[in-house]
Amino acid sequence: MKKLINDPQHVVNEAIAGVAAAHADILSVSYDPNYIVRNDAPVSGKVALVSGGGSGHEPLHGGFVGFGMLDAAVPGPVFTSPTPDPILAATKAVDGGAGVLHIVKNYTGDVLNFETAAELAEADGISVRSVVINDDVAVKDSLYTAGRRGVAGTVLVEKIAGAAAQRGDDLEAVASIAEKVNAQMRSMGVALSPCIVPHAGEPSFELADDEIEIGIGIHGEPGRERIKLEPADSIVDRVLGHIVEDIPFASGDRVLLLVNGMGGTPLVELYIAFRRAAESLAEQGIEVTRTLVGNYVTSLEMQGFSITLLKLDDELTELWDAPVHTSALRWGR
Amino acid sequence: MKKLINDPQHVVNEAIAGVAAAHADILSVSYDPNYIVRNDAPVSGKVALVSGGGSGHEPLHGGFVGFGMLDAAVPGPVFTSPTPDPILAATKAVDGGAGVLHIVKNYTGDVLNFETAAELAEADGISVRSVVINDDVAVKDSLYTAGRRGVAGTVLVEKIAGAAAQRGDDLEAVASIAEKVNAQMRSMGVALSPCIVPHAGEPSFELADDEIEIGIGIHGEPGRERIKLEPADSIVDRVLGHIVEDIPFASGDRVLLLVNGMGGTPLVELYIAFRRAAESLAEQGIEVTRTLVGNYVTSLEMQGFSITLLKLDDELTELWDAPVHTSALRWGR
């Protein structure tokens, strides 16, 4: 394991100190409890958005703090949900009187810790709504599982709900936009190589030289199947097939296509995958009207990628296009 | 070698097809000869900027095509300079009558191929000026070498010269801004792991499990020294030391600090390095007034990073801050 770190125990604190130093124009960082907050928070009268979860998925969530997106991000230890204290502190720091939306990826730990924080915030008189993101079609959603996981689609929810809050929607409206985005999107990931959690010092799983994992989770959780390495186009076709069959995307639909890197895959390869995904959707009559390619929801140095498809309508498109000014997503200002 | 590709021979063509599909709002792509061009090219009366070089450094250069930056990018095969034909074709495609600036990284192949293209363009009546980027302090600049290599600072030249062209500076002025940026910046890189060129199929160099290469080039060229893995802070101190001693940065100077990822290093680690670099510069009385962190000039999936320091004045700061709209760098619109 070769990592550009000092002490594994200090990874998160040192990284957020770097975030603070690099993006002082956008955000500031609180330590103990740790959270990252928009410089102008609390924005009076605006619904505030708070997200968070284990670290190691950067730029998620801290890279999306700023105008038109998150008001605060709460980074837990690497791959471990934060405790309620920093979530509560961040919630209090950003509440501008119009309530706070918690955007939570569907993992038992994240759900429970955010739930406790929300209860404590409500007890302090802050209105909190929560939306649980579960876009990963690799995992069967059934009564017999903890449900689908929240993965790369989270960035789409944060952007679009953030734009709704920024234009002045109330808490109910922002929450229902977030729910709608979550309902209309599906994702699936693939790993070519594993990642290594700093304090663990060994890979989260093993893959042979000619194997890949289809349906990988963003913490290296196993996926649907392990197969032999294939050409990029076949891998994309597989993944896209699972996505399109899960939510009945139909010919004539307009979609946002996100090809997300897991952290260790070069951009040149992501574009090769994007090319095939766009081509295949065109063949199916599905129109790609908005796009995003790059490392947005990562898994440390894992090599691999995920595809997310979000069905768009005029409102979602308008909210996607609305100005955003964060360190990792920026346009319109 | 596990890569998300189809045929190694098709990597560049398929990747630029992906770029075309993902960023149709900004650019379009020509094939055979291959180049990427701003949608509104040629912009009449504006000096045009053309850059290029081997592929495998994405988002350089195609990710910087658009308003306020490059007019065209010419991608060669992976790690191999393009031939004069596509450079000439791109130069012709973007010339708006005010001449064309070629931004060339200092490698013999790049310099010679751009030189030939420039001669051919001049013969066709297009004014061409060239600036050769050589910011890498890892290589001694002397009569006895091919000179310093062009590395991550290239993105700063492309942004700042692009802004000068966008505000209407003439060819001489744009060229001299580019020369000035090149003269006032220094870079140095570190590799934790090698990269693999698709058609080669084996690593460009070998590093033991506890070794890193200080002063690595962006094609995996060897650097100054190979040392045992150290904590991130010591590595940053070494690299920054070489940079600061090469160009006499002095207390009171204002600088832009770029911490650039080589492709396979997670963002969380880049921020740890950024933190230390910012801290160390503050200790030396050097004020970091602009920042950039992320994967901008990469080396396929290589793990590692580079630091670039550019001395700023009011004009360079203003040009840095000017609006830019490309797929990899965007603000102000």
Next chain:
Amino acid sequence: MGLTSEWARAWVIESVRVIAENRMELTALDRPIGDGDHGENMNRGFTAVMPKLDDLSDGTPADVFKLVAMTLISTVGGAAGPLYGTAYLKAAGAVAGRDELDGEAIVALYTAARDGIVLRGKAEVGEKTMIDAWTPAVDAATEAHAAGKTELAILLAAAEAAENGAVATEPLIARKGRASYLGERAIGHRDPGAQSSALLLRAAADVADG
């Protein structure tokens, strides 16, 4: 003669020790069917309890459990933090105001802890979670108490049942937590949370024994 706050403290101190001692093993159990951090998480939490316990000069058993609850909630994170936190919080509530815990109180303590975990995590027996250690422990304690056993015997019965329960998670398919994503591939692996629960319940008996 019931168990005092001395016992409660000793239990916590022993818990800190056994969690530290078994940290790598718990993380190793979490690797194939989870995300490889359960030992790290638990150890972070119990390590943080120690200095706070030193500060708590005296108090009832409920005070000790409440302190553990608040510390775990604010330091463990993940799934285990809120689950164990709620367990200790509800346990504290069940014995509030008492200086000594008799057999009945011990049954109430364990029952409340288990119910707290169910309240938060909604798991049923057989879903391959810590509940598969706790519910057999509660049942065994209830039975031992009904049979008129001593406090020590009740704790020992619960500890043994929890250990058996943890082992019994091995053939199960998981339906809660991360392991549920694996379907049949979870079979053959012991649940890390059930294992840490068994360690904690054994510690309770060990310090009463001494």
Next chain:
Amino acid sequence: MGLTSEWARAWVIESVRVIAENRMELTALDRPIGDGDHGENMNRGFTAVMPKLDDLSDGTPADVFKLVAMTLISTVGGAAGPLYGTAYLKAAGAVAGRDELDGEAIVALYTAARDGIVLRGKAEVGEKTMIDAWTPAVDAATEAHAAGKTELAILLAAAEAAENGAVATEPLIARKGRASYLGERAIGHRDPGAQSSALLLRAAADVADG
């Protein structure tokens, strides 16, 4: 009796073959002191020459060399593309209009090729580049011609000198191209461009021989 355009064609065809045959070796030479693509680059270029040569129904030797020049320039890239491209272009210029090349013409051809490389790349002998193959070859050809040798003997003398020159790059420190970044670490490695030059010059003699 001088060398005709048949010889020029045969030389090019043999060049395509030896470059393809030695592609991996050239790339392997380029790995330790360059970027590991010289064989790939040269092979891409010469492979592209073949169909164009078929299209060139007849013409002088100069026409053949000019075709090679233009093809290499537009397909090889890297440092080798412009350097070899200029070499063939200047060589074509030196024998323009001639149908047959005598000893003097061959010396002029090689001299112009070498000078073209120097013009583009500014390398001197001893800087560990392809010039270290070409300059000895030019000198040997000049000497053989002065001694009244046949065309074939001139080509053979040049080929041998080029091969020795390529070997002689091994102990050198590089001062041009990528290898110059390595300082003393370039010592002990043969320059890939000098090696490909020796292969091409040997091909010239081989086809005249036959």
